[in-house]
Amino acid sequence: MDKSGDEHLVALQRLEEALNALAHQATAAQEFLLRRRFSSQMKHALKGHLQFSETLSGEILTLKPHWPGLEPGLLQECIECAEHTTTILSRFNAVSEQKRAPGPFDIEGVIAQIPKPIDSLSSIRDRLVSLRVRSLFPNESSPVDASVNHTNVSGDDEVDLGKGNSMRALHLADEMESQAHTLLDGHRKSSPFTGTPILSEAVVFSSSLLAITISRLSPNRGSMSDALFAIALVTAALSLPSIVRDLVFRAKTSKAVKARARLLLAASSQIKASQGVITSAPMIEIIEFALRHRHDETEYKTFDLKTEELKALSAGTPPSGPTAIATQ
Known part of the structure; x- marks a missing residue:
């Protein structure tokens, strides 16, 4: 494998580590948030950012098979945004280790800094979703996933590829159905007097x-x-x-x-x-x-x-x- 190939593998490994670290820090921050008393408005705002950070890291990890299809610049941006967000949250969690109550500046600092890298991660997640969908449903007017080699496929191999895509597409359908029920269940269980000021x-x-x-x-x-x-x-x-x-x-x-x-x-x-x-x-x-x-x-x-x-x-x-x- 050439040097560029080695660097690409290192970048993919670094991305996985960065996303796992982000998920860990987001979970720890949410637990810290539950143990402390805050202004309800700030707590609600921070809780939303933390939950979205954890969700994003998990979703990007599940889209790992499509990481190789990301442009090198986007791959590097994803790594940097995940690491930057992890750093922001680790500083917040450090307050817990110091055994002191976080002040308004601790919370406001997270709320002010975290949206930009999270928005970037969200955009990259969307790009990965596109790669996944285009790899499952290729057609003449839309490109297929660049990370999957579809060239020189014919005969039985082409049939097998089609069957594999169909099975993965049906799995995606099950995921979407599950996501819909999760949304509805969460909505039914939520109270109009919880979660906000x-x-x-x-x-x-x-x-x-x-x-x-x-x-x-x-x-x-x-x-x-x-x-x-x-x-x-x-x-x-x-x-x-x-x-x-x-x-x-x-x-x-x-x-x-x-x-x-x-x-x-x-x-x-x-x-x-x-x-x-x-x-x-x-x-x-x-x-x-x-x-x-x-x-x-x-x-x-x-x-x-x-x-x-x-x-x-x-x-x-x-x-x-x-x-x-x-x-x-």
Whole structure:
């Protein structure tokens, strides 16, 4: 093997080590977060970053067979981003080893630094997802996975390759179905009063209403009662917009979760119905979209549109959305 080949193998090994280290630090940071008291708003923001870091590292590790298809620059970027994120989290976890409570600057430091490398890792994960999908469903208008050698394949070998792709595609369909059920189960189990500052806001609002009621019903109302009424009224007025804003966000998130699950299930059903053999470029693009965006929490209408387009393509009727351009 030449020097460049050796360097490539070293880079792949380094990437695996970096991702495992990132997963370890993200898990440790989440455990640390559970043991300490923080501002609910900062805790919610940091928890989201930590969970996404752990999820990303795990997903990129499962896509290891497609790492060789990454361009050298992207491979190096993935390594550097994973190592940089690990360094950020290890500094945060070091606070636990020092047996001191983390201050606001410790948490704000992580929240400020971690989004950029995580966004880069997310983009690289998306590229790997594309490589996986294109290797399973090659067609004339889309390239196949560069890490898989499809040249000089004929006869029985070509049949075996097709069967292998079909089996892997059906396995992908099972994964997508499982992901959809995981999304729905997680949504059903979640409470509207956990995970965000809405709980503390609701307590403040309820306490304010109680204080208002007591001050108005008190038989011996005086200056103290009027002062209590004024304070409670202002407090309730200040907390109500935050509660409404949070509930609206949760309603949108709920719609997005259900829309993502519907698209994943529709894509899974289409793969299974075709026995793992799909050559339609628009269908492949929708399957890829479902996989790449399964963590998105907004724009639920886009997911519903993609689901309808996939059903239309399956039924042989012209889709009405952006996918229609690809079919013309």
